[in-house]
Structure formats: C-alpha cells, structure tokens
Amino acid sequence: MSVYKIGVLFSGGVESTCLLYHYLKGGYIVYPIYVRCGFSWERFELENAQSLWHITKKRYKNLMPLAVVSLHRKRLRLKGLFIPLRNATLVLACANLL
Known part of the structure; x- marks a missing residue:
C-alpha cells in the first residue's frame, strides 16, 4: 500500500482545518x-x-510538525495587494519549499 504525503496551508481557520x-x-x-x-x-x-496542531497531533500520528515560513521581505514588493492575492502568495511560498 502506498503512503501519500501532502502539504497543507494551515492557519487554524475553518477551511484549512x-x-x-x-x-x-x-x-x-x-x-x-x-x-x-x-x-x-x-x-x-x-x-x-499551534494550539490546534498540538490537540490534533495527539490523535493523528501522521501529522508532521507545523512549518512556519516567513515572507516579510517579499511583502514589500506586494505592498499594493492587500488580501485579494493572499492565497496565491501562500501557495507560491510553499511551492518554493519543494
């Protein structure tokens, strides 16, 4: 049986949870x-x-550590784009981790 791995953008909000x-x-x-x-x-x-991660980790051993990526420097270039492209920015940031 194959084991699948996936990265999830996780903020602790309803959708990501x-x-x-x-x-x-x-x-x-x-x-x-x-x-x-x-x-x-x-x-x-x-x-x-982080609180939700700790609670969830007790039940699911297939949950890996929460990675925190910082885009502080990149945000300067996107200063005029407040929320409309936030999810696209997050996905692109995570793509750089691969």
Whole structure:
C-alpha cells in the first residue's frame, strides 16, 4: 500500500482545518505549513494554529510538525495587494519549499 504525503496551508481557520482533517482521516502524511506575511493578526492566528496542531497531533500520528515560513521581505514588493492575492502568495511560498 502506498503512503501519500501532502502539504497543507494551515492557519487554524475553518477551511484549512477541514482540509487538514480530510487528509489526516484519509491516511495521508500531512505537512502543515503556516505562512507569515507580516500582517497584524498573525501572532494570534499562529497561536491558534499551534494550539490546534498540538490537540490534533495527539490523535493523528501522521501529522508532521507545523512549518512556519516567513515572507516579510517579499511583502514589500506586494505592498499594493492587500488580501485579494493572499492565497496565491501562500501557495507560491510553499511551492518554493519543494
């Protein structure tokens, strides 16, 4: 039987948490990735994501450590783009990890 691995952009919000659980329940080895872009709410968001990760890790051994990627420097180039391209930016940041 093949073991599948997947990276999930994980903020601890509803959508990313549902996606995380979907793959964990499917038996995937899941690598959660949190991307910092320098926004004011990130400290709170990351604390929640880490808390949820700790709770989830107790049940799912196929959950890998939470990786935190920082895009602070890259955000300067995207200064005029506030939220509309945030998800695209996060996906591209994670693609650089491969």
